[in-house]
Amino acid sequence: MAASPGAVSPVSATASSPTLEVRNLQTHFFTRAGVVKAVDGVSFTVGRGKVMGLVGESGSGKTVTGFSILGLVDEPGRIVGGEILFHGQNLARLKEEEMRQLRGNRIAMIFQDPMMTLNPVLRVDTQMIETVLAHTKVSKEEARQRARDTLGMVGIPSPDERLKSYPHQFSGGMRQRVAIAIALLHRPELIVADEPTTALDVTIQAQILAEVQKLCAQTGTAMIWITHDLTVVAGLADELAVMYAGRVVEHGPVNGTLDKPLHPYTMGLIGSVPSRNKRGEPLRQIPGMTPSLLNLPVGCAFRTRCPKAQDKCQQDPPLGELLPGRRARCFFPYNMPAEAAA
Amino acid sequence: MSVYLLRRLLQSVLVMLAMSVIVFVGVFAIGDPVEILISPDADQMERERAIKALGLDLPLWMQYLSFLGNALRGDLGRSFVFNEPALQLILQRMPATLELALGATIMALIIGLPLGLYAGLKPKSPLSSTIMAGSILGFSLPTFWVGLMLIMVFAVQLGWLPSTGRGPTVEVLGMRWSFLTWDGLRHLAMPALNLALFKISLVIRLTRAGVRETMLMDYVKFARAKGLSPARVTYVHVFKNILIPVVTVVGLELGSTIAFSVVTESVFAWPGMGKLIIDSINVLDRPVIVAYLMMIVLMFITINLLVDLAYSALDPRVRLENK
Numbered sequence: 001m002a003a004s005p006g007a008v009s010p011v012s013a014t015a016s017s018p019t020l021e022v023r024n025l026q027t028h029f030f031t032r033a034g035v036v037k038a039v040d041g042v043s044f045t046v047g048r049g050k051v052m053g054l055v056g057e058s059g060s061g062k063t064v065t066g067f068s069i070l071g072l073v074d075e076p077g078r079i080v081g082g083e084i085l086f087h088g089q090n091l092a093r094l095k096e097e098e099m100r101q102l103r104g105n106r107i108a109m110i111f112q113d114p115m116m117t118l119n120p121v122l123r124v125d126t127q128m129i130e131t132v133l134a135h136t137k138v139s140k141e142e143a144r145q146r147a148r149d150t151l152g153m154v155g156i157p158s159p160d161e162r163l164k165s166y167p168h169q170f171s172g173g174m175r176q177r178v179a180i181a182i183a184l185l186h187r188p189e190l191i192v193a194d195e196p197t198t199a200l201d202v203t204i205q206a207q208i209l210a211e212v213q214k215l216c217a218q219t220g221t222a223m224i225w226i227t228h229d230l231t232v233v234a235g236l237a238d239e240l241a242v243m244y245a246g247r248v249v250e251h252g253p254v255n256g257t258l259d260k261p262l263h264p265y266t267m268g269l270i271g272s273v274p275s276r277n278k279r280g281e282p283l284r285q286i287p288g289m290t291p292s293l294l295n296l297p298v299g300c301a302f303r304t305r306c307p308k309a310q311d312k313c314q315q316d317p318p319l320g321e322l323l324p325g326r327r328a329r330c331f332f333p334y335n336m337p338a339e340a341a342a
Numbered sequence: 343m344s345v346y347l348l349r350r351l352l353q354s355v356l357v358m359l360a361m362s363v364i365v366f367v368g369v370f371a372i373g374d375p376v377e378i379l380i381s382p383d384a385d386q387m388e389r390e391r392a393i394k395a396l397g398l399d400l401p402l403w404m405q406y407l408s409f410l411g412n413a414l415r416g417d418l419g420r421s422f423v424f425n426e427p428a429l430q431l432i433l434q435r436m437p438a439t440l441e442l443a444l445g446a447t448i449m450a451l452i453i454g455l456p457l458g459l460y461a462g463l464k465p466k467s468p469l470s471s472t473i474m475a476g477s478i479l480g481f482s483l484p485t486f487w488v489g490l491m492l493i494m495v496f497a498v499q500l501g502w503l504p505s506t507g508r509g510p511t512v513e514v515l516g517m518r519w520s521f522l523t524w525d526g527l528r529h530l531a532m533p534a535l536n537l538a539l540f541k542i543s544l545v546i547r548l549t550r551a552g553v554r555e556t557m558l559m560d561y562v563k564f565a566r567a568k569g570l571s572p573a574r575v576t577y578v579h580v581f582k583n584i585l586i587p588v589v590t591v592v593g594l595e596l597g598s599t600i601a602f603s604v605v606t607e608s609v610f611a612w613p614g615m616g617k618l619i620i621d622s623i624n625v626l627d628r629p630v631i632v633a634y635l636m637m638i639v640l641m642f643i644t645i646n647l648l649v650d651l652a653y654s655a656l657d658p659r660v661r662l663e664n665k
Contacts, residue, residue, distance in 0.1 A: 070567055104569030111567075116560035121582045121657060130578075131568045166658040182568060 017088060018045040019190050019222035020069070025092075026081035027061075027068045036293045038064040038077065040246040044239075046190070046222045051213075053237030053254060054226045055269070057290050061246040062226045063112075066192040068092075069224070070109050071099040086190065105135040108183035112195040114176035118167035124178055125163040131185050150181040155211060173204035180212065187219055194226045209236055230273055234258055242266050245291060245301035248319060252326035260335035262328035264306045300330070308332045350650075354643045361639045362413070365632050366406050374398075375626040379422055396422060409632070418636065419629030423622070428633035432615055436637075438508060439614035441521050442606070443599040445534035447592060450541035455588070457542075458549025463576065465554065473546060480543030489536045489609035496532060503532050506611040533610040537603055541595055548591055552584030559583075586657050593649035597642045 027039040039061045046052040054062045067073050069084055071091060084091040086107065091099065103109075111117040119127060128147035129140060138146075144163070151159035154177045167175055176196060183191055193212070197205040213236060216223055225237055233240060233254060240257045242250040242265065250263040261267045268286035288305040291297060297304050303313040312331050319329045322336065380392050393399050397408065409419065418429045461470040497505035509529035511518035520526030556562060557580060565579045604616035611617075615634065622630040654660050 072563060072566055100569050100571070102569070103567055109564075109567040111560055111564055113560060117564040119561040119565065119579050119583070120659060121586075122579070123658075127565075130570060130574065134569050134571065134574075168659045179564070 018047045019050075019087065020224075021045045021085040022065075022069070022082070023085065024082040025065065025068060025084060026079070027064050027073055027077060028080050029077040031076055031294075034294050037246050038293060039068060041082070042241075042243070042246075042248050043082075044241050044248065044251065046224060046239075048189075048222055049216060049220045050239065051216065051223045051225055051237045053233030053240045054224055054243060055228065055230060055233060055240060056243035057228060059290050059293070060243040062228075062243055063194050065243070066109065066194050066224065066226055069190075069192055070103055070107060071096070072103075072109075101135065104131055104183075104188075105186045106188050107190045107192070108186070108188040110176075110179055110183050110191065110193040110196040113199050114172050114179055114196075115199070117179050118175055120167055122166075123163070124165055124167065124170075128163070128178075128182055128185065131182055135186055146185065147181075150185055151178070153184065153215070154178075154181045155207070156181070173200050173208070176200060176204075176208060177211075180208070184215065188221060191216075191221055191223045192226070193223060195228070196225075197232060198227070198229065205232070212236075230258065230269060242269070245296055246293060247301065247329065248327075249302065249330070250326075250328045251319070252323075256323075256326060262322055262326060262333035262335055263302075263330045264308050264332075264334065265302050266328075267334050268305075308334075350647055354647075357643060358636070358639060362410065362632075362636060363406070365635045366409065367402070369628050369631050370402055370405075373626055375422060375628055378625050413636075418633035421622075421627050421630045423625055423627045423630075428629040429637075431618065431630060432634055432637055435613060435615045435618050437519055438612060439600055439603055439607070439616060441519055441530065442533055442537060442603055442612060442614060443596060445521065445530055446538035446541060446599055447596055449534055449538040450545050451588075451592065453538070454542045454545025455549055458546040459553060459576075459581070461546065462550040462553025462557070465550075474550070477543035477546045480539045480546075483539070485536060485540070485605045486609050488539055489533075489606060492532050492536055493609070504529050505532070508613060533606050533612050536609070537599060537606045541592065541599065544595065545588060545592065548588050549584055552587055553580060556580045556583045582656070586653065589652055589656060590649055593645060593652065597638075597645045600641060601638045 022045070023043050025039055025042045026037070029036040029038055042061070042065055044052060044054075054065065056062050064073065064077070068079055069091065071094065073079060079092050082092065086102070091102070094102075118124070125144060125147060128150070129143040132138065132143035132146055133140070136143075148159045148163060151162060156162055156174060156177055162170075162174075167178075170178065176199075180196070196212075197208055200208065209232065212223070215221070225233060227233055237254045240250075240252060240254045241248045242257075242263065244265050250257060250261065250266045252262075257266065258270060261270055265286070268284075271284040272286060274283055286305055291301060291304065299314040300306070300309070300317050303309040306313070310332065317329050317331050319327050321327050322330075322333055375396075376389070376393055376398060379396075380389055384392070390399075397405060400408070412419065416429070417427065420426065421428050421431055424431060457473050461473045464470050493505045496503045507529060508520040509526045510523050511520045511526060512522040513519075514522065521530055562575060562579055565575045570579075600615075602616075603612075603614060604620055606612065607614045607616035608620060615637075619631065619634045621627075622634070
């Protein structure tokens with residue numbers, strides 16, 4: 001497969017600078033009922049070849065964070081503050097045409113529902129070739145060749161034949177492979193994967209996770225893996241950011257965070273995962289519902305559902321570094337050394 | 343595919359048969375043409391001779407059977423009034439109606455699709471609101487009134503376009519067409535626009551709704567995430583999807599446009615089938631009425647079949663495959 005000229009940026013040669021650095025990102029939706037702060041001051045970095053897990057319930061702002069990075073936030077939403085630094089270049093300030101040249105080329109996205117992401121009336125080859133031609137000046141034949149090679153790479157048998165098929169002739173797992181192949185066409189430096197395995201069978205899910213991991217390691221692609229499924233990120237991600245009501249409430253390396261969570265919300269999420277060790281016990285769940293973003297509690301947004309909440313939680317807790325490399329937005333965290341000693 | 347076609351054809355024959363019974367009985371029930379056709383001062387002998395000549399003395403079922411037998415041989419009866427084969431009368435006037443209906447449909451697509459697309463892509467712009475308000479007018483103003491107003495403005499006051507008739511015609515394939523000459527086109531413009539008005543509004547609304555719905559689909563966002571140009575997203579990814587409902591509805595509408603161009607043809611004295619049927623109903627010219635209705639049924643069946651085929655060409659998911 002010929003390397004695309006746009007794929008390797010001169011800036012990415014400096015190994016020390018992270019591929020993506022999000023600083024205090026704020027994406028708000030200006031609805032008739034009021035301003036919805038879907039993403040409210042989110043910061044994280046993703047290095048070359050690293051996988052960042054972005055975890056949270058529905059409506060916690062994970063997907064909007066992903067769309068913000070690609071510049072795909074639609075009306076009435078708008079990025080109102082913060083920086084999205086891609087190799088030091090602020091994407092939030094980029095003109096639409098400059099952003100379009102990055103999308104699908106150096107930054108790619110994989111969507112949640114493979115049944116919905118491919119256009120039903122266009123053949124797979126059309127949808128792949130147009131992606132190649134949008135960013136590189138090659139002949140249609142070369143573009144088809146690259147499409148076929150990439151389909152083979154993601155494990156689609158007899159890619160030549162499959163190129164001529166329509167999306168409805170593929171199973172869900174195969175469609176997601178096609179979508180992943182489209183994302184990989186230009187060997188992007190960053191992939192935003194928005195719950196790409198949620199709609200798939202567990203066996204297919206495992207296969208796709210393994211493939212994606214392999215491909216990322218091979219190409220040095222950085223990845224943001226958005227999910228609500230802790231078991232998926234456990235085996236995949238290097239770092240973890242847990243989002244709640246538009247904010248990161250806990251951030252740290254994946255193992256430490258899952259073994260000894262600091263924030264009560266993370267604790268609740270882990271507690272609600274079914275496991276063999278808890279056979280026979282009723283599944284624990286976090287009481288209450290995700291609050292409406294239009295009407296958040298004052299102070300800590302989680303306090304109305306939190307078992308440890310006290311009067312102090314009516315103030316806004318900062319995202320502080322509570323342990324080395326571990327940050328959480330909580331006044332009364334779990335698993336602190338002092339608490340363990342007591 | 344061929345199995346599908348065969349089944350469709352068989353169904354069509356049954357529909358035609360059922361329709362012929364309904365039409366025949368219905369027309370029989372409307373009234374007795376004898377009263378209108380025969381002069382009031384004709385004596386009893388003349389009356390009876392005329393009734394016998396027209397075949398009206400036989401019982402209904404025998405009349406129907408003889409009609410059916412003749413119809414199978416392509417003979418739909420002779421007009422009581424013109425004393426010409428009814429089918430020939432209709433076929434003579436069909437090109438005029440066809441070119442009027444097709445002209446109106448093409449106009450509806452050429453005007454309706456771009457306006458609907460614009461209104462769907464920029465729903466908040468003032469121009470879009472104007473387009474949508476205009477489409478409500480197109481829906482609600484009565485055709486005959488708009489026709490009269492068009493004549494008032496363009497024929498009477500401005501004098502740009504002729505108000506009646508087809509103008510000069512050119513014979514192609516044994517039929518006379520007026521869209522092939524400049525003057526014929528000028529004659530066609532106003533009636534076609536009049537007939538198109540409702541359909542333009544329909545296409546605008548369908549297109550706008552389709553665009554608004556399709557723009558929210560994941561595959562459109564994915565197409566944008568692939569870095570495609572906005573033009574490609576709109577004209578390939580969105581447009582191809584909205585064509586499916588538009589083609590269906592416009593295709594089905596074509597049948598009713600042909601069948602119900604009666605009003606426009608009357609207003610503009612357009613010598614088409616619609617005018618013929620109105621005249622025939624006035625004098626209870628039974629064979630012409632029956633033949634006309636049978637033609638319309640045939641036309642609807644054909645159009646529905648063509649729409650289904652076009653639909654499967656546009657939407658791969660309903661492509662008719664041999665299983």
